[in-house]
Amino acid sequence: MTSTIHIVDDDSDFRDALAWLLDSRGHPTCTWAGGDVFLQSLQARSPGSAWPAAVVLLDIRMEPVSGLSVFESLKAMGCPWPVLFITGHGDVTMAVAAVKNGAWDFLEKPFQNNVLVDKVEAALASVQSVEALQAQRLSEALAQLSQREREVLDELLAGHYNKNIADHLGITPRTVEFHRANLFVKMGVSSAVELAHLLGRHGLR
Structure with missing residues (x-):
């Protein structure tokens, strides 16, 4: 599964240069000013929806919202994406502290x-490993559903509400x-939204 690099x-200029470099190595990017x-x-994501696979390259010094503030917001949202900080020489101490606080890694400018x-x-490999494990777990969980649970699941994925499902299956709400x-x-x-996103992402619908 392809992962986006934000x-x-x-x-x-620096943002566009990073995008060009990663695009040239076959990694799809999405840039943010x-x-x-x-x-x-x-x-703006749908409430309860699953997080798509991604990695974040995050400048530590930005206006009006600093990279550290963005990182704290991502953690508060429960965002699972690995975050790599881009730092200047004077920001290394902050970047090290961020790594200890859960960031994936950091790079000090200038870098090769x-x-x-x-x-x-390396961050992408970690994401893909997690994705593979999640797909396996979902597949095994699907196999453990009863026939009736599978029928209810199919109805949920079709967007039906409990009363409609009850009518369709001849059971009570x-x-x-x-x-x-x-x-x-x-x-x-x-x-149901989270489940639909996960199954769709892993091709298990």
């Missing part, structure tokens, strides 16, 4: 292109709620 930097617009895009690409690809709760527990999700 480049968040308020220096347009600042932490504020990047966070706004994430806050190959060093950047190597670090990004309370029974639908029971099966729905059970399959959510088995699949490790909290909503």
Whole structure:
């Protein structure tokens, strides 16, 4: 599965150079002129939806929202993406502290292109490993669903509400709620939207 690399930097020339470098190495990118617009895009996600696979390259010094503030917001959102900080010489202490606080790694300017690409690809490998494990877990969880739970799942994925599902399957809405709760527990999700996103992302629908 292809993972997007989000480049968040308020220096347009540097941002475009990073995008060109990574695109030339076969890594799709998405650029953001600042932490504020990047966070706004994430806050606009559907509530309860699964996070697509991605890595973040984040400048530590930006206006009006610093890279460190963006990182704290990502953690508060429960965003699982590895974050690599781009730092100047005077920011190394902050970057080290961020790594201890959960960031993936950091790069100090100036850096060699190959060093950047190597670090990004290491982060991508970690994402892909997590994705593979998640796909395996979902596939095994699907296999453990009962026939009735699979029927309720199919109805949920078709966008039907509990009352409609009850009518279609000839059972009561309370029974639908029971099966729905059970399959959510088995699949490790909290909503039908999250489940639909996960199954679609891993080609398990």
